[in-house]
Amino acid sequence: MNSKERIKLLSDLVAIQSVNNHEAEVAEYLKMVFRRHQIPAQIINYQPGRANLVVEIGHGHPITVFSGHADVVDPGGDWSTPPFVLTEKNRKLYGRGACDMKSALAAMVIAMLDLHEQADPFPGTVRFLLTVGEEVGEYGAEQLTNEGYMKDVDALIIGEPTGYEICYAHKGSLDVQITAMGTIAHSSMPQLGNNALQNLLDLIEVINHQIQTVSATDPAMGDFLFNFTVLNGGTQVNSIPGTAGVSLNARTIDEFDNAAVLNILRTAIAQLEQQDSKYNFDLNVLMDLPPVDGHAENQLVQRGQEVGQAVTGQTITTFGGTYTTDAAKFLVNKSQDFPFMIFGPGNQSLHSSNEYIEKSMYFNFVDIYKKLMINNGITH
Ligand SMILES: [Zn+2]
Structure with a gap:
């Protein structure tokens, strides 16, 4: 996907006002994008107007989940650009959800489409899980976990905005x-x-x-x-x-x-x-x-650091987070050794007015995710 198409995809996602609701529109939109590339996608309804999405490419193990939420927080006032119109200024893309976390969703989707298109060989299965209600109680992650979508999974990557750092545990x-x-x-x-x-x-x-x-x-x-x-x-x-x-x-x-x-x-x-x-x-x-306690030393995190450094030329550090994410629900029955990381495009502008993502970081994460899909570092 060229850079114009990449911006268009993110711009379409930001235009959907999924403020803790209306996630079904995000799911329907992405389902259509995948269908255009002959990839079937399954809508998992949560409530009227609210839906999760499950999409798979490849087959067999390892099964690596790439996940992100479709909801955004209320834009509030005080924006210098319209919050639901993706606006480029000084190589930054402004809009509600640009950082938390529609750029990660777009990067994951583009990485999957590119892999599919180029027929690049990759081992196992990439499973994309789009969730509802993350900002208010991890409803979608709970539903998908209860319905078995985490049962056979070998690794989990959540694209919450960490920037060029990897979070391996959180409160x-x-x-x-x-x-x-x-x-x-x-x-x-x-x-x-x-x-x-x-x-x-x-x-x-x-x-x-x-x-x-x-x-x-x-x-x-x-x-x-x-x-x-x-x-x-x-x-x-x-x-x-x-x-x-x-x-x-x-x-x-x-x-x-x-x-x-x-x-x-x-x-x-x-x-x-x-x-x-x-x-x-x-x-x-x-x-x-519950708190999510992982290890900075797990193979997935190490592979994330390696890939991140290869793409950006920067050292990728690790940290424990103070916030909570869908991982709290996704990992309920997994051990502390389960390969897991939070790694996604972002910065400190999340949840504030004038939320933005650097264009280069958004594009870099397409490459980072693609490399992780081809090799997630887990010996299976
Ligand atoms: Zn988020």
Whole structure:
């Protein structure tokens, strides 16, 4: 595919406003692109308007998954170019999703089409998995994993924006909402009520006390993090509130994982509920993504460094990430030794206004992915 066609493909993808929804349009568009090259593609519906896509070339093992998500985050304001019109300025391509992560999707697709077109021999199977809802809970990755698309896989490459660096491990993420139930009363007669907000504050204090004793750090992923993020309760200044709620997010590591956090929360709730019948809490897990712990020394990562250096002339370093990705769902039943890496075109402009990708980096990743498809470094 020549450079004009490469830009056109990315521009078409950016034009689809897949803000945590409408991913079906991305899936349908890519299905059509593959069909034009006589490659069948399978739509896997998630919900009306939301669909994953599965495409394979080659046959047998090793099976290497190349994956990326179709959704983008809301563009917000403050753009100097229209966010859904890919715009080139100073060899940079601006647009929502240019960095996270439609340039990676385009690079993967082009690499597959080129390989197919040129009839380049490559071992095994390249399986492209396009997912929905990555930015909000890895819905598509969970669905595809449940439906068996990761079962026979030998290696996983996710094209999230790392730039010329490879991420081999990342933190988990846990979202929890806790509601305190009480009884509404006039504030002049509090004995007739049960102050849910006060009860919730008591619980927060117990939880804080416990969390402050935790000090856990992972050599690759960094520190365990815990934050209360949303607090609400009460409707009127002279009423005893009948309900109150708090939400929290924890960024977990192997040394202090999601189960350990939930244990602290549930123990604190049980402790108060046993202590006094006025305490009555409801705990709801909104999102539960485990940490992904890989090795920088795995053959896939080493091959990624080798290929990246060959294409760019730069040294490709490795790191542990603080964010979460679809890998949290894709790798649920895999061992720590499973060949996995996150390696995709990108920079720090993701999720911000004036998101962009350098044109050269986008093009380089077509070559990087093509080389990885021909040889992923795994001895099988
Ligand atoms: Zn992303």
